[in-house]
Amino acid sequence: MIRAHTVEQVRAAEDDLLARLPEGALMQRAAAGLGYAVLDLLGSAYGRRVLLLVGSGDNGGDALYAGVLLARRGVQVEAWLLSDTAHSGGVAALRAAGGRVVPAPGAEADAQRPSRDRFDLVVDGIVGIGGRPGLRPEAVAALARVAGTPVVAVDTPSGVDVDTGRVDGPHVTADLTVTFGTHKACHLLDPAARACGAVQLVDIGLGFRGSQARTSTTEFSGPIEALQAADVAALLPRPAPDAHKYTRGVVGVRAGSAAYPGAALLSVAGAASGLAGMVRYDGDPAAADLVRAAHPEVVGPGRVQAWVVGSGSDAGAEDAVRRSVADGVPMVVDADALAFAGTTRGRPAVLTPHAGELARMLDVERADVEARWLEHARLAARRYDAVVLLKGRHSVVARPDGRARVTTTGTPWLATAGAGDVLGGLVGALLAAGLDPFDAASVGSWLHGAAATLAAQRGPIVAGDVAAALPAVVAALVGP
Numbered sequence: 262m263i264r265a266h267t268v269e270q271v272r273a274a275e276d277d278l279l280a281r282l283p284e285g286a287l288m289q290r291a292a293a294g295l296g297y298a299v300l301d302l303l304g305s306a307y308g309r310r311v312l313l314l315v316g317s318g319d320n321g322g323d324a325l326y327a328g329v330l331l332a333r334r335g336v337q338v339e340a341w342l343l344s345d346t347a348h349s350g351g352v353a354a355l356r357a358a359g360g361r362v363v364p365a366p367g368a369e370a371d372a373q374r375p376s377r378d379r380f381d382l383v384v385d386g387i388v389g390i391g392g393r394p395g396l397r398p399e400a401v402a403a404l405a406r407v408a409g410t411p412v413v414a415v416d417t418p419s420g421v422d423v424d425t426g427r428v429d430g431p432h433v434t435a436d437l438t439v440t441f442g443t444h445k446a447c448h449l450l451d452p453a454a455r456a457c458g459a460v461q462l463v464d465i466g467l468g469f470r471g472s473q474a475r476t477s478t479t480e481f482s483g484p485i486e487a488l489q490a491a492d493v494a495a496l497l498p499r500p501a502p503d504a505h506k507y508t509r510g511v512v513g514v515r516a517g518s519a520a521y522p523g524a525a526l527l528s529v530a531g532a533a534s535g536l537a538g539m540v541r542y543d544g545d546p547a548a549a550d551l552v553r554a555a556h557p558e559v560v561g562p563g564r565v566q567a568w569v570v571g572s573g574s575d576a577g578a579e580d581a582v583r584r585s586v587a588d589g590v591p592m593v594v595d596a597d598a599l600a601f602a603g604t605t606r607g608r609p610a611v612l613t614p615h616a617g618e619l620a621r622m623l624d625v626e627r628a629d630v631e632a633r634w635l636e637h638a639r640l641a642a643r644r645y646d647a648v649v650l651l652k653g654r655h656s657v658v659a660r661p662d663g664r665a666r667v668t669t670t671g672t673p674w675l676a677t678a679g680a681g682d683v684l685g686g687l688v689g690a691l692l693a694a695g696l697d698p699f700d701a702a703s704v705g706s707w708l709h710g711a712a713a714t715l716a717a718q719r720g721p722i723v724a725g726d727v728a729a730a731l732p733a734v735v736a737a738l739v740g741p
């Protein structure tokens with residue numbers, strides 16, 4: 262499990278360690294991890310040119326000492342100091358190792374004029390966990406002069422809001438972020454996560470591994486987690502040796518209509534992933550005929566352990582939600598049915614809006630949701646007293662108490678019509694199999710992303726390909 266920790270928590274862990282270690286030891290560990298990550302990315306050292314952008318704090322210190330490591334291996338290292346008070350030990354060490362240290366060109370320099378020197382890579386040591394969101398003009402100017410060069414961010418891409426994943430104003434967009442001790446929210450949550458590129462965690466002995474995130478006093482309330490393959494494998498329902506179809510759970514689908522039979526087919530395809538014992542379809546007769554033709558194992562209405570209500574159900578959405586709520590079993594509420602999500606209060610439910618749908622549910626602008634995913638997912642979870650799976654590049658699953666998980670599987674190819682129907686059906690199957698709504702939503706979302714990635718290895722995908730790839734993803738996790 263990846264658990265993001267707040268700046269406050271990182272500082273507390275660092276204080277514990279600093280009291281026990283020689284001065285500078287933590288920075289040396291961080292810089293070594295960073296330096297080797299840069300060497301890996303460069304692929305070779307001699308003749309390569311690396312630029313360090315160095316701010317006033319320890320983030321710049323990390324960059325400078327990583328530069329020492331690189332210079333000693335033959336890389337030509339240049340550091341642009343963005344402040345008069347850059348880490349003095351780091352500056353001296355880099356000069357001693359043969360690096361060039363100069364003041365940054367400054368905000369008044371012509372930002373459109375590219376640097377005369379070409380660099381293979383830029384290391385962003387402008388600010389880390391001590392930074393305020395946004396960038397100062399001199400940092401913006403320096404970045405503009407090396408635009409187009411690959412960037413490795415030290416700890417966090419400078420300019421993003423570390424604890425919330427928000428992005429307001431200019432920031433670094435990295436190809437790789439090398440972080441220390443633990444992940445922070447900005448590494449998981451969009452839009453900041455998009456600015457991180459790949460994220461590499463360097464162990465510096467902060468002692469977070471396997472530890473529970475503590476609740477912070479900031480607005481960042483409750484831990485943020487990202488399930489990993491082993492977590493999903495542990496949570497996946499498996500048939501007991503003496504299982505029969507009813508003990509494995511029955512999932513019912515109320516989606517699709519005569520006008521939109523595809524929604525019925527795709528929701529059922531997600532539900533029929535094999536993770537529940539049986540699938541029932543309760544919907545329009547014409548859609549039901551198509552469902553039976555494509556999925557002969559699917560049966561008609563009856564008792565279920567979970568309902569999936571939503572997409573394409575036309576004017577029937579309200580009635581479908583009402584009847585499902587009356588059954589008292591857990592339910593997935595998607596698409597058209599989200600307009601009636603308020604009626605599921607007090608029942609175990611997973612609401613699966615995308616950003617536009619969540620904006621309507623909260624009566625806010627879509628752009629606000631997309632700027633602050635976690636905050637809005639949590640707000641909706643509290644307001645609707647349900648688990649909310651806010652679908653996006655990094656989907657967020659939030660509980661009413663603020664606990665949240667982020668999905669980091671997936672591929673841009675997943676942005677395809679009907680993929681949400683497959684996800685709804687899949688989450689319904691997991692609910693029927695007995696997972697609680699938080700686990701069902703986060704495991705379903707993880708599997709959905711992994712299946713899309715697998716399917717996309719053969720080229721562009723459509724929603725049905727995602728459903729078809731689910732068994733192979735499950736097999737890779739838990740064996741045949």
Ligand SMILES: NC(=O)C1=CN([C@@H]2O[C@H](COP(=O)(O)OP(=O)(O)OC[C@H]3O[C@@H](n4cnc5c(N)ncnc54)[C@H](OP(=O)(O)O)[C@@H]3O)[C@@H](O)[C@H]2O)[C@@H](O)CC1
Nearest residue numbers: 275287288291318319320388389390391392393395397416
């Ligand atoms: N904790 C750990 O476990 C370890 C931490 N380590 C490393 O230390 C980093 C944290 O270092 P830190 O505390 O010195 O803060 P940091 O982010 O370098 O800069 C803060 C200074 O920048 C300034 N400033 C603020 N906002 C700004 C902006 N938008 N744009 C420009 N400047 C801005 C402001 O100073 P000002 O200029 O306002 O005086 C402020 O004081 C951490 O990310 C990691 O890399 C590792 O070495 C070892 C283990």
Ligand SMILES: [K+]
Nearest residue numbers: 385388415417
């Ligand atoms: K940085």
